[in-house]
Amino acid sequence: MYGRSIMQILNRFISSSRYRLMIFPGLFFILLGLIVLDNSHLVWGSRDSVIYTYADSFLKGEIGSGYGDAAADKVSFADLEPGDIVLGGWPNCAYGRFSHAGIYVGDNMVLEGYVDYGLSVQKLDHYLSYSELCLLRVEASREVKDQAVAYALAHQGEMFYPVAFKSGERYWNCSKIIWQAYQLQGINLDILNDVWIAPESFMASPEVEVLYEKGT
């Protein structure tokens, strides 16, 4: 009954050229309000949330993934195990120290997300080109890590969307697939419980151990 009434109201709006253009702005503000209400802990409390980081960077004129030259020192990836997390970044990145994240799947390959490749397995050594680099190990059993890696690999070819919310499993960014892979194994790598997740969040997690770090 309610569904029918909603459809009737919606129909009236859609057929009226006067009100039609107000539908999406109206829905936008309703949804924005719901998101803000549901995440008030981020609005009032947390200065480390992704949205605050973006806003701060924007005010400094930093809006992209940063830029710079790779540091000359060579990094060994020999100690990495499947399930480890690799972070890379450039100075002036808008969303924190790191702009990119991948989950190591073995054989010098990493599963990561790019807009023009979707979720895909790529060679690990391209992380050498980042001036900021961090290798993280999730404190979990081998079985849990293998399941996390299997989950991530099962989503190859799926869509990358840079501002993908943490909810849902149809679009991803490089951090969300890693967070979700471990979240489903009972390990939450985002202590802020943010709406989005950025590579930076993994480093702040008490569930990980830093294996290696270079940069600022």
Add this chain to the structure above:
Amino acid sequence: MYFPGLDIILSILYLILLIEEGKHTARRLDNPGKQGLIAIIWQMPGLLFVVSIITELDHLTELAYYFIFMLELWHTPIIPLVSLLPAGTFLDKPLYYYALFLMVPLLAILFYLPALKLKQNN
């Protein structure tokens, strides 16, 4: 708070509104040429991104990496529908990558079609 599938419903609603706007414009203008021009100008940012990426003109700028990002953000209203595509790849690129290119003319055509239909009916 998460409503699975709400994004798809909103995306379909967007397409319905687009067709309705197309019909409304067709009735008011009664000029398919003008409506076609409106459709092209409306999708011009997306069109510029597509042409730049395909012809690799974006590589002439330092922003090459961001063009495909911007194209995806440009298509935000229909991204939920694009995300329903199977997770396959073609020529080393995911299927949704090609859909981002195709959506520019498809959306413009969707807006333009009512004008063509009205002309045929007259």
